[in-house]
Amino acid sequence: GRLLIVHGPNLNLLGTREPEIYGSDTLEDVNELCRSTAARYGLEIETVQSNHEGVLVDAIQAARGAVDGIVINPAAYTHTSVAIADALAAVDLPVVEVHLSNVHAREEFRKHSYVSPLASAVIAGAGITGYRFAVEHLAAQLRG
Numbered sequence: 001g002r003l004l005i006v007h008g009p010n011l012n013l014l015g016t017r018e019p020e021i022y023g024s025d026t027l028e029d030v031n032e033l034c035r036s037t038a039a040r041y042g043l044e045i046e047t048v049q050s051n052h053e054g055v056l057v058d059a060i061q062a063a064r065g066a067v068d069g070i071v072i073n074p075a076a077y078t079h080t081s082v083a084i085a086d087a088l089a090a091v092d093l094p095v096v097e098v099h100l101s102n103v104h105a106r107e108e109f110r111k112h113s114y115v116s117p118l119a120s121a122v123i124a125g126a127g128i129t130g131y132r133f134a135v136e137h138l139a140a141q142l143r144g
């Protein structure tokens, strides 16, 4: 099995970006955590990060038939992007939405997600451990 891990805008700055909110681990650390967790279940991962909405849409479209599930932190696009939500609906794969911070404890505009209605699970506020939970959830779901 194979999982696609999708990182939205500004997550390339993880580790240096508002560390009091997002922690000090880097995106490489997150990808390594996903890789090692997936490996425990015999799963492989591919990862993509982009600051561009269309690049993320293309990556999600390409996942159709190529992977068995998607872990996505759409970052700011969570709250704005119908295009990313439509792409996720189109590929019809199990999706887990992850946020490092507890989006419900922050500004009002972070409480709404276009992605959540399509997600089989939503994890927010667990920091990078949320990605481990996400991979474990998909692994359990794929095993049936």
Ligand code: DQA
Residues within 6 Å of the ligand: 009, 010, 073, 074, 075, 076, 077, 078, 098, 099, 100, 101, 102, 103, 110
């Ligand atoms: C985020 C939360 C979003 O509101 C924000 O725009 C991000 C990161 C998180 O992981 O907590 O960029 O998705």
